[in-house]
Amino acid sequence: MxxxxxxxxxxxxxxxxxxxxxxxxxxxxxxxxxxxxxxxxxxxxxxxxxxxxxxxxxxxxxxxxxxxxxxxxxxxxxxxxxxxxxxxxxxxxxxxxxxxxxxxxxxxxxxxxxxxxxxxxxxxxxxxxxxxxxxxxxxxxxxxxxxxxxxxxxxxxxxxxxxxxxxxxxxxxxxxxxxxxxxxxxxxxxxxxxAKDESPYKNLPAYSFIELQKGVQCPKCRSFMSFKNRITLGCTKQEDTCDYTETVESGTLRCVEEVRLLFPEMKITVKDIYEWCGREISDRTIERILTKHYKVVFHGPYSYYIVD
Incomplete structure (x- = not known):
């Protein structure tokens, strides 16, 4: 077992x-x-x-x-x-x-x-x-x-x-x-x-939010994705075509989890997730998805979201 x-x-x-x-x-x-x-x-x-x-x-x-x-x-x-x-x-x-x-x-x-x-x-x-x-x-x-x-x-x-x-x-x-x-x-x-929990961050190269390439990435092949229609994202890989598709909501939530993992001290905001998604998904759509799945903390224009 x-x-x-x-x-x-x-x-x-x-x-x-x-x-x-x-x-x-x-x-x-x-x-x-x-x-x-x-x-x-x-x-x-x-x-x-x-x-x-x-x-x-x-x-x-x-x-x-x-x-x-x-x-x-x-x-x-x-x-x-x-x-x-x-x-x-x-x-x-x-x-x-x-x-x-x-x-x-x-x-x-x-x-x-x-x-x-x-x-x-x-x-x-x-x-x-x-x-x-x-x-x-x-x-x-x-x-x-x-x-x-x-x-x-x-x-x-x-x-x-x-x-x-x-x-x-x-x-x-x-x-x-x-x-x-x-x-x-x-x-x-x-x-x-x-058993000890070793920090997973100690051997990582230096990186920052600004420097990393932005966009919604395919979880199957790590190529970037784009809209296939209003509610669906599809992989854009050309060689050995990857046929992965998913809903915009699923892609957005995965992007949120990526940001939370890479930047554990960062507050989750609509603006930052909009940037992380490569500005492919509208800020209005992102706000709707975040509000549905996370708890919003209101501080005027600096609202952010946390796991409820």
Missing amino acids: EIKPLNLPIELRLFRLLHSRMSFSNEVMKHYQNLEKGFTGEKLMSDYLKLLTSEMHILHNLEFEINNTKFQIDHLLISKHSIIFIEVKYYGGDYEVKGHDWICRWNGEKITNPLRQVERTEILLGKLLQSIGFKLNIEPYLVFNHPEFWLYNAPQDPSIIYPTQMKRFIGNLDRKNGSLNQSHLALAKKLMEV
Whole structure:
């Protein structure tokens, strides 16, 4: 049973919004692409875990801190006799192990040894469990689930799972049968309680409301949209035509949520949403939609809207 489902990380959502409205430096683009690849791998792993039929509590994407040291767990499973954590690496292409180094063969770039990362997480998770008063065996796994991944000189480590082993891996997890009790649920709840919420804004590039490109964006392909008729917006993408359409109300509300996410301190006004929508939607229409879905706070010409 999923106790904590896998959701799109807010940081990745913010980067997606910004990527389509501003230019990224090479460094920022690399971080954004790593976030996209990481989430693709986690989503693929999450879909595999949905195939489990044995009784387990499943928690995704957890951030912890113990003794002023932070660590992150992609997927955590609580079974009757053990706590299983899975570190996912969505690496595509050929890699090689040389001594303690892991090297990408197509560009020679060294990557952090993922086995050391797993070992570190296992140690810190053990300390965390001890600090909250629980004791279970810990089973670590390092999963490579990109279909085109290959590792030369691979270490003979049973905790490493390769793309061709995924179905067998899930089958082996399913054999960890055993009924869970209230202590297992208490552990799951305690882990969620002590998990940290990292700020999703700390790694974002500098941006401002004025500088970002304006317009209603298609949620499917991130191209900009325009009116198809009086009440409908349609995607304007030319290549590989995107056929997404939606009501003006739906597009306006999505724009409001984008502004609230990107600028959490900003008051929501008709003027600002009119600008954010690229002046495509009339201020009168925007006022009607905001009044319908939000609570208006009157301060003369400086009225703004809040979630009721």
